[in-house]
Amino acid sequence: MRSALRKAIDGVRWYVRELTDESAYDRYVAHVGTNHPHTPAPSRREFERMRTNRQEKDPRQGFRCC
Structure with a gap:
């Protein structure tokens, strides 16, 4: 059970890092x-x-708001 939870947490962490381009x-x-x-x-x-x-x-990046 603990390893399944760890895998799930690691998967969420990987997904968020990729989504935010932190990696x-x-x-x-x-x-x-x-x-x-x-x-x-x-x-x-x-x-x-x-x-x-x-x-x-x-120029393809658009404009900055601030």
Whole structure:
């Protein structure tokens, strides 16, 4: 019973992280480690800044409300 509950909680956690794109940084760090092993991965803050800058430059992203 306990393992079934743990699996359910882990599944919900995975779903929420994917839905909110919280796991994007983890995927990026894995990509850098695999494809560019001698390049240090950026910090979480640097990654979010790069991502925000890229989204703001893309005209398909629409407008920002604030």
